[in-house]
Amino acid sequence: KSHISFVMVCYEEQANLILFLQPQQYSYPSIFIYGHRASGKSHVMQVLFKELELPHATVSCVECVSVASLFEHVLLSFFGYEAASLLPRSPSLSDFVRIYRQQCSRSPAKQTRYIVMEKSELLRDADANLLPALLRLQELVEDNITVILLSEISWDKFRPNTGCFEPLLLHFPDYSKVELQQILSLDRNPSYSAEFYSSYINILLGVFYSVCRDLRELRHLAALNFSKFCEPLAEGKVKETDTHKLWRNIEPHLKKAMQTVYLREVSSHQWEQMQQMEKEADNCLFFPLPKGLSAHTHVELPYYSKFLLIAAYLASYNPARTDKRFFLKHHGKIRKTHFQKKNEKASNHLLGPKPFPLDRLLAIFYSVVDSRVAPTASIFSQISSLVTLQLLTQVSHDDQLDAPKYKCAVPLDFICAISRTVNFDIVKYLYDFLQ
Known part of the structure; x- marks a missing residue:
């Protein structure tokens, strides 16, 4: 024992x-x-x-x-x-x-x-x-x-x-801060002393403990940001005992990384590149993309986040009354002329994305994803993550908790690139492209 x-x-x-x-x-x-x-x-x-x-x-x-x-x-x-x-x-x-x-x-x-x-x-x-x-x-x-x-x-x-x-x-109760410190310190890099790595974990918990208590996520963050913490040491600017200088160097980096907690697709280095690209995109004079979008072409999304974004695009550019025809089995052949009205002659892509409720997004998501997915908190957190990454835009007021509405903020070429990575032919499900 x-x-x-x-x-x-x-x-x-x-x-x-x-x-x-x-x-x-x-x-x-x-x-x-x-x-x-x-x-x-x-x-x-x-x-x-x-x-x-x-x-x-x-x-x-x-x-x-x-x-x-x-x-x-x-x-x-x-x-x-x-x-x-x-x-x-x-x-x-x-x-x-x-x-x-x-x-x-x-x-x-x-x-x-x-x-x-x-x-x-x-x-x-x-x-x-x-x-x-x-x-x-x-x-x-x-x-x-x-x-x-x-x-x-x-x-x-x-x-x-x-x-x-x-x-x-x-x-099994949640870990206390002291217990997390003790467990995470076991993963120390053999190239550095135990005291040095323990001080790094202490700094990391000081930033993330208030927003994240998940041991797996904290372990991922510790491994992700340790090289940045060691940069001044590798350059010979400070010693292992200069904790204050090491803290000042890593603090802005960790605060930026806080915006990507639970977002495994965004590394800290990628997040810095995204910030820089957003500044460059703001200075673009001709046909500027939505803020931060150019940076996201370099970001690899999680599997279910890709299908959530695909579902959001379909919900933004397809009329709601066509959902049954697209996403129900045994619907028969769909003809575009059966749905057209005088006010629908213009392409939905030219009119721009339309807002859609959360329940419609989830209904389309569960129809297009190729596996059975339980409606867990992880799925809802990934929707919030897409909003944080500015791939989705929340158009309803914050106080409308019972019926939030969103718009898809990515162009057609971007969503086609995302669809190809999961072998999903999105063009077949777009109302504007029906033959």
């Missing part, structure tokens, strides 16, 4: 509690572990299972696209390929329980077996009987097995309306 506590910095309390839950006979049927993103849930479980060599099956609810793949993965992890091959093509819960019991009678558990369900909040969208069955799987299969659910939401929001077995609850 002392070795495990050493490996897991800042997780000792949670690790010791999980170790305490391992009795000599049967363990608790199900444990619900919850906490915000990057709060150490998966890391603690991985270290415990590796150090104690416990039999376990780790299942990602994002990667398991069906119940069949879930059952197959569990049987494969505990009993091998032959057991997994006994499942029928479309197995039911009773098929899984039957095969598990057969295999368990041949290979009884010498110690508790564990099934870890990562991103388990997605189980709420699965079959209604799956989650209640997992919570009392120990009783169903008559084996010493514990199901551990890892989630970013609390049990009150997770619990099914129909009722189920109540699991043991374990909360």
Whole structure:
């Protein structure tokens, strides 16, 4: 236990509690572990299972696209390929329980077996009987097995309306500033002393801690900006102990980088280039692009942000009444003459982008994206990011929180370039280009 506590910095309390839950006979049927993103849930479980060599099956609810793949993965992890091959093509819960019991009678558990369900909040969208069955799987299969659910939401929001077995609850709280300092300092560059890197992390947290507590994002920011912090040192202008001079050099750089928190597509160097290009674009006399747009041609957007921008362009330049024809299956052939009216003879591209509500943007986005996407906070934050990058313009007032409206602020050649990177033929979905 002392070795495990050493490996897991800042997780000792949670690790010791999980170790305490391992009795000599049967363990608790199900444990619900919850906490915000990057709060150490998966890391603690991985270290415990590796150090104690416990039999376990780790299942990602994002990667398991069906119940069949879930059952197959569990049987494969505990009993091998032959057991997994006994499942029928479309197995039911009773098929899984039957095969598990057969295999368990041949290979009884010498110690508790564990099934870890990562991103388990997605189980709420699965079959209604799956989650209640997992919570009392120990009783169903008559084996010493514990199901551990890892989630970013609390049990009150997770619990099914129909009722189920109540699991043991374990909360992973957010890291304090001291804990973040301790964890991030472990990533120090071997070319520099531990004190020097710790002082850098202290400066970084002083700037970003008020707006970002995500360990993954802070780790990304630390790696991204460290070379800039070391520039005066590499040039021989200062020493490692001149913290004040190092701070004055990096402070404006970090404050600019604050505008790109959670925007993985924009590095700090790219952000400085964007600022410079915006100044040059303001001085352009002939057909100036929207502010900052020329700079964005050098920025690589995340995958879903590209589809959000494509959806925004379609919403800006297509009449709203054509959405069903473009984005619903079995719509039949669309003819432009059926939609034209006297006031629509002019091209929508010549008239400019029209505002559209948020719900229309999301409806088009979910239609054009080539995979199933849950309406998470990440999608909404990427919309805000596109507004920050001035690729979208919010035209409604700030106090209209219930119905925000936007306009797409990019030209046709820009959106065509974005569409080519995701193999999406946007011209086929533009009303102005119908034959």
